[in-house]
Amino acid sequence: MNTAGTGPTAMNQARCEVDDGTAFWDKWGWLVAGVWIIFLIFPIMDLLFEDYSLSTRIIGLVLVVVFAAVYIRAYTEFSRVVGEGGTRHPRAHIYFVILWVIVLAGLPVIGLTVLGMFPFLTSYSAFLLTKRYTIASYTAVAVLCFALPIIYGDFVDLLFLIGLNLVLMVVYAITVAAITRSVASEQIRADYLVVAEQERMARDVHDGIGHSLTALNLKAQLALRLMDAGSYQEARCELEQLSELAVAALDSVRTTVHGLNRQNLEAELQELHQACTDNGLEFTVLGTVEDIPVAWRSHIAWILREAVTNVLRHAHAGSVAVRLATAGVSVDDDGDGIQGGESGHGIRGMQERARLFGASCTVGSSRLGGTSVQVAFGAGNGDT
DSSP: OOOOTTOOOHHHHHHHHHHHHHHHHHHHTHHHHHHHGGGGHHHHHHHHHSSOOHHHHHHHHHHHHHHHHHHHHHHHHHGGGTTTTOBOOHHHHHHHHHHHHHHHHHHHHHGGGGGGGHHHHHHHHHHHBOHHHHHHHHHHHHHHHHHHHHHHTOTGGGHHHHHHHHHHHHHHHHHHHHHHHHHHHHHHHHHHHHHHHHHHHHHHIIIIIHHHHHHHHHHHHHHHHHHHTTOHHHHHHHHHHHHHHHHHHHHHHHHHHTTOOOOOHHHHHHHHHHHHHHTTOEEEEESOGGGSOGGGHHHHHHHHHHHHHHIIIIIOOSEEEEEEOSSEEEEEEOSSOOOSSSOOHHHHHHHHHHHHTTOEEEEEEOTTSSEEEEEETTOTTOOO
């Protein structure tokens, strides 16, 4: 579909959306880690208020602070992979090993307080690492959550931390699945926008540039016939018009590339009238441009251009009649009629363009004896 103004094309829009998502995680991903830091309150409170020696408190608090710093650093560096299946970067695994070493090193010093640090290990593996590491980490933490309290003989008092770890593992898994689905959905949408833009470009190239090249060819043939007949002055006029058409074609290329090409229906009808007259076809318009809703006129101009161009190229017709009405538009000729059973690119292009504004486009036999192109407004996808 053609677009007006200077807004971004679909491809630029898709690229911006993907880039914006990546930029968000790169800039703010560490906040994902920062939110979970609140759970370090359990080992901190335990170290501050339970019966530990001063040296044990200091060592324990240092381990917790280093643990938090490494955790946030890892998220700052690798949060962009959240929702993308995790990273295999060696440094991400080094950070993960450091976190495990801190936890295991703290076990002899601060004992079961390390259970309050397990949620960070499962969070790290779920959000930043691949599924294999997530499964291994979940398994290890689940086993340790039950084994350590039993070994230390303090299972009942630690039921809350055990339950919290298990619940958070489920929460992490659900959250990662939701983020992954969202990322995949955005990627699919971005891919769709790119494909839609490519289709728009293909349609505009065919409708605009294809028409211009056809008109150039017809003008050149007419000029050659006039020169063969010795009508050099008339041939010169045709060549001058050919030059003007070439300039217009170049402008069409520019506007098509920039996605800003919108056709003026009234001007298009005048150009089609001139093209038909130059090639000896009678061109008749029934109805007025005002019968067509303003929002649809650009599309109708493209469809009329394609339909009349097909008549000039293939129909061997003597007359073309265009009907403009509030219910739809039609193009009829008295030429050879439809040749072959399969729709060409031009017919498919007209039907696709009609669908863009909720209309249908059918091609069949004309009451004049040739081909008829019928565009019915508000008919949805009822074209055949």
